[in-house]
Amino acid sequence: MSAALPPALPRPLGRRRRRRESGPVAAVFRVILFLVYGVPVLWIVLTSLKSPGDVLSSNALFFFKPTLDAYTTALGNGDLLTAGMQSLTIAAGTTVLTLALAVPAxxxxxxxxxxxxxxxxGLLIVLQMMPQTATVIPLFQIFGSWGLLDNRIAVILADTALLVPFAVLLMRPFFRNVPEALEESAAIDxxxxLRTFLSVVLPVARNGMATTATLVFLLSWGEFLYAINFLLSPGSYPLSAxxxxxxSAFGINWPGLMALAVITSVPILVLFVFTY
Structure with missing residues (x-):
C-alpha cells in the first residue's frame, strides 16, 4: 500500500499579497522607464530618417517620407572611420589603465x-565631485610640458585620472563581498x-570588474571635453567631437547629427548585448 503524499503547504499570505501588489507597480514603473528612455531614442531615429525640410515641420512629426540621405552622407564621410578608431583606442586604453589602477586600490x-x-x-568622493572643466587648463599645461598634446595618450591619461575615483568606489563593495575565509584557506595552502589575489579574489569579483569595465568604457567612449582640448588637429578628433x-554658425544639421548619433551608438549597443 503506497503512502499518501503530504498535502502541499500553502504559500504565506503575506508573500502572495506582495506579489499581487508588485505586479501593477512593476508594470507602471516599466512604462515610465520606457517613456523616459525610449521616446528620446525613437525621436532620434525618426529625425535621422527625415529630410532637413521635414525636421521643423509640425505636419511631419510621425508621417513623412523616410530617406537614408543622412546615413549615406555620414557613412561617406572619410573622417568617420578615423574618428571611430580614435574613440575605440581611447576608450579601450582608458578602460585597461583605469582597471589596472582601480582594482588593486x-x-x-x-x-x-x-x-x-x-x-x-572621503578623498575619492571629493575628487569625484570636482568639475571636469576645472582640470582642463592644469592638464593642458602638464601635457604641453611633456610633449603629449595632439596625442591620444594625453586623452587616455586625462580620462583615466577622471574615472579612477569612480572605478575605485565601484570596485570596493565587490571586494568586500569576497569572503576572507577563501584567502585564509589559500594562505594555509x-x-x-599575489597568487591569492590573482587566483582566488579576482575570479570571485569578476562580475564587478566586468561591470566597472563596461561603465568606464561607455563614459570614455562619449567623452568630449578632453578630446577637443588635447587633440589639436581636427582630423584626429573622436566620434564625440x-x-x-x-x-555650426549657420545652423544645425539635425538629420546628419541624429544619423551620426545612431551610428555612434551601435558599438555601445553591441557591448551591452555581450555584457548583458
Whole structure:
C-alpha cells in the first residue's frame, strides 16, 4: 500500500499579497522607464530618417517620407572611420589603465582596517565631485610640458585620472563581498598574497570588474571635453567631437547629427548585448 503524499503547504499570505501588489507597480514603473528612455531614442531615429525640410515641420512629426540621405552622407564621410578608431583606442586604453589602477586600490580599501579607508573614501568622493572643466587648463599645461598634446595618450591619461575615483568606489563593495575565509584557506595552502589575489579574489569579483569595465568604457567612449582640448588637429578628433561638428554658425544639421548619433551608438549597443 503506497503512502499518501503530504498535502502541499500553502504559500504565506503575506508573500502572495506582495506579489499581487508588485505586479501593477512593476508594470507602471516599466512604462515610465520606457517613456523616459525610449521616446528620446525613437525621436532620434525618426529625425535621422527625415529630410532637413521635414525636421521643423509640425505636419511631419510621425508621417513623412523616410530617406537614408543622412546615413549615406555620414557613412561617406572619410573622417568617420578615423574618428571611430580614435574613440575605440581611447576608450579601450582608458578602460585597461583605469582597471589596472582601480582594482588593486579597491581591494586594498576593502581589506585595510582603521581610519585609512574612511579618509581615502572621503578623498575619492571629493575628487569625484570636482568639475571636469576645472582640470582642463592644469592638464593642458602638464601635457604641453611633456610633449603629449595632439596625442591620444594625453586623452587616455586625462580620462583615466577622471574615472579612477569612480572605478575605485565601484570596485570596493565587490571586494568586500569576497569572503576572507577563501584567502585564509589559500594562505594555509601556501599561496602567496599575489597568487591569492590573482587566483582566488579576482575570479570571485569578476562580475564587478566586468561591470566597472563596461561603465568606464561607455563614459570614455562619449567623452568630449578632453578630446577637443588635447587633440589639436581636427582630423584626429573622436566620434564625440565629430558629432559636435554638425552644429555650426549657420545652423544645425539635425538629420546628419541624429544619423551620426545612431551610428555612434551601435558599438555601445553591441557591448551591452555581450555584457548583458
Amino acid at each position: 579597491g581591494y586594498g580599501l576593502a581589506r585595510v582596517r582603521g581610519p585609512v579607508p574612511t579618509i581615502a573614501l 601556501g599561496a602567496s598574497s 565629430l558629432l559636435a561638428q554638425q552644429v
